[in-house]
Amino acid sequence: MGRNSKEGCLGQVRQRRIYAAIREAHTEKEYPLELACELLHVARSAYHKWASGKLSRRAAENEQLVEKLEQLHAESPDKGYRRLNDNLRHDCGIHVNDKRVLRICRARDIRSTIKYNNHGCTRRAKTPQYLAENLLDRQFYAAKPNEKWLTDVTEFKWFEGMKVQKLYLSAILDLCDRRIVSYVLSERNDNLLVFKTFDKAVKANPDAHPLFHSDRGFQYTNRAFHHKLVQA
Structure with missing residues (x-):
């Protein structure tokens, strides 16, 4: 337009x-x-x-x-x-x-009362074991549920006294209606966090075979996660 x-x-x-x-x-x-x-x-x-x-x-x-x-x-x-x-x-x-x-x-002047900051914390892999083609190509919409899933890990940080506390949220979002398909909270930003999130989504939607989009963080570019995608 x-x-x-x-x-x-x-x-x-x-x-x-x-x-x-x-x-x-x-x-x-x-x-x-x-x-x-x-x-x-x-x-x-x-x-x-x-x-x-x-x-x-x-x-x-x-x-x-x-x-x-x-x-x-x-x-x-x-x-x-x-x-x-x-x-x-x-x-x-x-x-x-x-x-x-x-x-x-x-x-x-209609705006959300919540301010969102970009706290994505997945680190790009230094030596990625598997890199998939970007099939989503910035088409951030879907015509039906379970057609496209988007995932990321977000870091939350706060202070308890002088000590910094961190919590990580891994979530999978359906681009059709932007519902949260699955999520996992953890004190560690590691492979297990992402793997658990994906396993929960697959278990809750056994007949779904969506296009799965993520960044090229180390959790998403290793062979173990690629194997999960293939098996799903």
């Missing part, structure tokens, strides 16, 4: 907020409509068109999206735009791409 369409989507959402402000000033605070429109640089004819509901199809869709996204965000403020779009798709039957949802969320 080009720059003009991006700006158009943002402009529609911002314009809606301006129209809503004019309506509030006029109806609730008895501000003269002509003056409110003049101060906010809006033609009265444009405002009346909006107030009467004569919006373009795209603008009407964006209004519905704003309403749904604000409702979903109020219910789950921890969710980012991708997970909100998952809810739109699975719970509301609304199918739009992530970029459109992101633009609307930015325009409405």
Whole structure:
């Protein structure tokens, strides 16, 4: 989608907020409509068109999206735009791409209350025993469950007095609905952590044969893990 369409989507959402402000000033605070429109640089004819509901199809869709996204965000403020779009798709039957949802969320200042940092801690193997081709090729979506699994190890660090404590989370995520297929917590970032995570996922989904994507960390590029992939 080009720059003009991006700006158009943002402009529609911002314009809606301006129209809503004019309506509030006029109806609730008895501000003269002509003056409110003049101060906010809006033609009265444009405002009346909006107030009467004569919006373009795209603008009407964006209004519905704003309403749904604000409702979903109020219910789950921890969710980012991708997970909100998952809810739109699975719970509301609304199918739009992530970029459109992101633009609307930015325009409405809808953002997750949780800040995510990149704490991926898998170390690249110095002498990898097996390197697979990158079949995913940045196509981070899937049409059905168990089609594509994504995995990584995350490090959590905190202090107890002056001593640093660490905990490692290995997880496998389904790219269709972003559910966590399996996860394992450990005090050690080693092969066993990754192997246990994979074994749990396979045991819970015995009929699944997904494309399995990871980085080239030492746990994922050894022969033992490759053997597990082949056997699964």
